[in-house]
Amino acid sequence: MTDRPLKVLIAKPGLDGHDRGAKVLARGLRDEGFEVVYTGLRQTPDMIVTAALQEDVDVVGLSILSGAHMTLLPRICALLHDRGMDDVLVAAGGIIPDDDVPALKAAGVAAIFGPGTTIAQVADFLRANARPRD
Amino acid sequence: MADSPKSKAAERSAAERSAAELLKAADRSVGEMAERLCDAALAGDRRSLARLLTAVENRTSLAERALRRLYPLAGHAQLIGVTGPPGAGKSTLVAALIAELRRAGRPVAVVAVDPSSPITGGAVLGDRVRMQAYADDTDVFIRSMASRGHSGGLSSATTAAAAVFDAVGFDVVLIETVGTGQSEVEVAAAADTTIVVEAPDMGDEIQAIKAGLLEVADIIVVNKGDRPGAHRTAGQLHAMLADTPRESRPGRPAPKHPEVLVTTAATGDGVSELLAAIDRHRSAARGSDGEAVRLKRAEAQVWAVLVDRLHTRVLELEGAEDLVAALPDGAPAAVLPPVATPGSAPRQVAPRRTGPLAADELLRSVASHEIDPYAAADAILDRLVGRAAGSGRGDTQSRRGRAD
Numbered sequence: 001m002t003d004r005p006l007k008v009l010i011a012k013p014g015l016d017g018h019d020r021g022a023k024v025l026a027r028g029l030r031d032e033g034f035e036v037v038y039t040g041l042r043q044t045p046d047m048i049v050t051a052a053l054q055e056d057v058d059v060v061g062l063s064i065l066s067g068a069h070m071t072l073l074p075r076i077c078a079l080l081h082d083r084g085m086d087d088v089l090v091a092a093g094g095i096i097p098d099d100d101v102p103a104l105k106a107a108g109v110a111a112i113f114g115p116g117t118t119i120a121q122v123a124d125f126l127r128a129n130a131r132p133r134d
Numbered sequence: 135m136a137d138s139p140k141s142k143a144a145e146r147s148a149a150e151r152s153a154a155e156l157l158k159a160a161d162r163s164v165g166e167m168a169e170r171l172c173d174a175a176l177a178g179d180r181r182s183l184a185r186l187l188t189a190v191e192n193r194t195s196l197a198e199r200a201l202r203r204l205y206p207l208a209g210h211a212q213l214i215g216v217t218g219p220p221g222a223g224k225s226t227l228v229a230a231l232i233a234e235l236r237r238a239g240r241p242v243a244v245v246a247v248d249p250s251s252p253i254t255g256g257a258v259l260g261d262r263v264r265m266q267a268y269a270d271d272t273d274v275f276i277r278s279m280a281s282r283g284h285s286g287g288l289s290s291a292t293t294a295a296a297a298v299f300d301a302v303g304f305d306v307v308l309i310e311t312v313g314t315g316q317s318e319v320e321v322a323a324a325a326d327t328t329i330v331v332e333a334p335d336m337g338d339e340i341q342a343i344k345a346g347l348l349e350v351a352d353i354i355v356v357n358k359g360d361r362p363g364a365h366r367t368a369g370q371l372h373a374m375l376a377d378t379p380r381e382s383r384p385g386r387p388a389p390k391h392p393e394v395l396v397t398t399a400a401t402g403d404g405v406s407e408l409l410a411a412i413d414r415h416r417s418a419a420r421g422s423d424g425e426a427v428r429l430k431r432a433e434a435q436v437w438a439v440l441v442d443r444l445h446t447r448v449l450e451l452e453g454a455e456d457l458v459a460a461l462p463d464g465a466p467a468a469v470l471p472p473v474a475t476p477g478s479a480p481r482q483v484a485p486r487r488t489g490p491l492a493a494d495e496l497l498r499s500v501a502s503h504e505i506d507p508y509a510a511a512d513a514i515l516d517r518l519v520g521r522a523a524g525s526g527r528g529d530t531q532s533r534r535g536r537a538d
């Protein structure tokens with residue numbers, strides 16, 4: 001079946017209480033036809049990767065506005081790799097300075113979306129880049 | 135020479151051969167993949183387990199291969215349904231049950247179902263938010279599923295997922311669904327024990343939910359026991375249940391007489407009492423009631439496969455109408471596939487009143503996990519083909535072109 005919905009995890013790593021963007025995104029992607037697993041606030045990298053594994057998601061979406069992205073995001077990518085989940089697309093958004101983007105991409109984050117991103121932009125990107133369906 | 139009719143025919147048959155070879159190879163590789171995933175999942179690999187669950191959710195051919203292998207290994211887990219209105223505290227209660235069960239050392243799996251949007255097909259699956267803190271406990275596995283507008287298929291998808299968890303060694307499977315009419319009934323079919331969760335102070339709602347509650351609830355939980363009114367609500371439910379006649383009317387399932395409990399899921403208060411009540415219900419249901427539930431579950435599974443079979447293998451062929459018409463009355467009209475006849479739009483064919491399929495024996499074997507639902511569905515399909523042929527229209531045998 002190729003027409004089944006893409007499954008996306010939306011997670012908030014670390015001690016970041018800004019969940020408005022994550023919630024806007026979760027509902028917006030649902031309205032675009034995605035199945036969105038929302039895990040809530042204060043997720044450790046381990047919790048996020050375990051959730052991604054158990055849910056067998058196509059995409060891990062990380063929303064982070066706390067400034068801790070340079071430690072948390074590479075850690076999550078490394079754990080995904082350790083657990084054999086290199087085929088899962090990783091996307092991130094929130095408050096992430098442009099200067100940090102190259103390092104995050106090198107660590108395995110496919111794309112980073114800042115304030116003002118539209119849901120349609122995110123949806124199009126995910127549809128175009130998530131792993132091919134089996 | 136290259137264009138001679140003979141070489142064209144040879145080319146064509148070579149092409150057909152290689153297409154058939156390709157199909158066979160694809161089939162083989164699906165089979166091998168299913169075997170590999172089952173081996174790994176049975177050995178405790180959680181990623182493979184997650185993959186199998188995806189296949190089951192998507193009803194792929196890999197899922198069929200895997201379930202045929204795993205279904206006979208299942209039948210040991212305790213299946214507990216948790217349903218009720220949004221916000222009553224179902225997910226919080228499931229989390230509290232996980233904590234309690236883990237204290238007893240029992241491996242726990244959760245299937246948490248949330249509704250899909252009927253318009254976009256999308257869904258927000260938010261139950262995990264309440265079930266944190268088990269990231270490094272490999273004996274807890276939580277899986278969210280969207281209802282995907284299954285008509286009659288929700289229980290089959292959750293039952294199949296539960297069978298996979300069961301086969302790989304999870305002792306308890308908790309199934310959370312939002313209680314809205316039909317899905318309530320479906321989860322009741324998927325579980326051994328169904329808990330209906332309510333919040334305090336439902337007021338007038340109590341009367342309104344009465345009928346639906348009695349149909350599905352083995353245990354009623356008034357959650358949020360820390361709120362004023364919880365015990366009053368439980369008292370009202372008690373009184374209401376005491377008024378319910380004990381005997382069943384002919385031809386109707388016996389009314390259930392659920393225990394009513396108060397919990398505070400947020401703190402864990404009342405949760406060990408709830409588990410004790412679940413175990414009481416379980417031992418009581420070992421008898422005929424439990425058997426009836428297991429038979430119903432088997433029936434739902436077999437129907438789901440049968441409908442798939444009719445969809446994918448039979449309907450595009452001419453004369454499928456006879457086959458659908460030969461279905462027994464038990465087939466819910468909504469799950470019957472529309473029949474396409476050449477030159478006309480697909481249309482709904484009602485089964486003729488042919489009476490039940492003599493399939494009780496088969497269903498019992500599925501209920502006891504001796505055979506899998508696919509084997510049973512195929513046996514029934516064979517009988518249907520016989521019956522359709524017996525009704526005397528067309529050469530139905532030719533419609534059986536199943537590639538095995």
Ligand code: B12
Nearest residue numbers: 017018019020021061062063065066067093094114115117
């Ligand atoms: C609202 C807000 C709050 C609210 C949060 C309410 C809530 N529940 O979310 C409150 C008042 C609680 C708050 C508190 C704090 N805040 Co504040 N807050 C903001 C503010 C003004 C807006 C954030 C917001 O909601 N935007 C709207 C949403 C829809 O946008 P978004 O989150 O950016 O998401 C969009 C994109 O980024 C993208 N996206 C986001 N996530 C993802 C994920 C994926 C996978 C994808 C594809 C896309 C994507 O798509 C979304 C849609 O376009 C920002 C400033 C700003 N302009 O961003 C500061 C800001 C984030 N806060 C900040 C700070 C410092 C704090 C506090 C520490 C204290 C303080 N000084 O106020 C506390 C900490 C709270 C905590 N526990 O973490 C700083 C962070 C600095 C940094 N990172 O270096 C900011 C940037 C303000 C600033 N300029 O200093 N805050």
Ligand SMILES: Nc1nc2c(ncn2[C@@H]2O[C@H](COP(=O)(O)OP(=O)(O)O)[C@@H](O)[C@H]2O)c(=O)[nH]1
Nearest residue numbers: 220221222223224225226264358359398399400
């Ligand atoms: N006061 C109180 N709130 C609770 C309790 N259990 C759950 N809740 C809250 O009720 C809300 C809904 O809970 P949730 O488990 O998501 O409900 P569900 O929609 O039925 O799964 C959340 O805000 C919970 O924190 C409880 O025992 N007491």
Ligand SMILES: [Mg+2]
Nearest residue numbers: 224225260261
């Ligand atoms: Mg819930």
